[in-house]
Amino acid sequence: MTRRDPRSPEQAGRVLESMWTIRRFEEGLEELFSRGLLHGTMHLSIGQEAVAEGVCGALTDGDMITSTHRGHGHTLAHGADPEPMLAELLMKDTGYCRGRGGSMHIADVANGNLGANGIVAGSMTIAAGAGLTQQMASTGRIVVCFFGDGAANEGSFHEAINLAAVWQLPVLFVCENNQYGMSMSQDRSTAGGSVSARACAYGIPGVEVDGNDVVAVHERTAELVERARRGDGPSILEAITYRYRGHSKSDRNLYRTQTEIEEWRSSKDPLARYEGWLRESGTLDENEIERARAAAKEAIRTAVQKAFSAPDASITDLEGAAYA
Secondary structure, eight states: OOSOOTTOTTTHHHHHHHHHHHHHHHHHHHHHHHTTSSOSOOOOOTTOHHHHHHHHTTSOTTOEEEOOSSOHHHHHHTTOOHHHHHHHHTTBTTSTTTTSSOGGGOOBGGGTBOOOOSSTTHHHHHHHHHHHHHHHHTOOOOEEEEEEGGGGGSHHHHHHHHHHHHTTOSEEEEEEEOSEETTEEHHHHOTTSOSGGGGGGGTSOEEEEETTOHHHHHHHHHHHHHHHHTTOOOEEEEEEOOOSSOSSTTOOOTTSOHHHHHHHHHHHOHHHHHHHHHHHHTSSOHHHHHHHHHHHHHHHHHHHHHHHHSOBOOGGGTGGGOOO
16 A cells, blocks of 8 residues: 555545645755754755656655765655754754755655665666665565666666576656756756656666656656566656755856746745646645644654754764664
């Protein structure tokens, strides 16, 4: 049984709350950074919420994910608590990695999140290894590997997918195609027209989906997850989406126009689209929609307060925060 089905009247409120939690979390980080309360850098996924929720909501407890440098949304959608996530970014001892991992290396191993990764395509071979473990141990679990369109041009992309296809591993490779690898347009960097089209070279399914439609993402994911769970091997799901913010907080965003950004925001925003679908289908009424928004806002407000009051990470216990 999947965790959250966006089509279900009983679960739609949780789906919407999850998406709003991701949005408010990222906006909260942006505000903390601008006020000088959060240091380093970060890669925000504002505009991509439907991919994280649509994919992770189609998994079952015990399934695993590997993430990217833009991984806050994946972590939250996979069941993480916002408070230890914020604590991690604030270098607090109560963070998921005791303040050692930061924004790009959050892991929640107990919950099946094998970790974000600052290396482009770095999590792809990890996902293949995790998939091999599930296959050899006959756990019935699957592994979802999130990666970006830029990662599709790295060697690890081909190595991981080739190995997964040869061994029929239970891995779903999910490409979040947000149109840009740093400042390079996907149209200028990726041959063949799409990432999913490359699946045919490995004899596996390649599916493209509207990544800003959480219902469509969930449906396509559920099909490919079931395929992997049956033992039929890996697939590539390419979700076409868009990030509203720059690549990172140091990105001045000079390589694209404000008009382009506003077109995606005004007509394709994943939250607005899902709320519109909920109203039109009669799945949730306006009060229920507002309740989900308010719950997400309150969750992030509470998480910020708790994270700031948590103890700092201790430099005297670095070895105690590492394990093999």
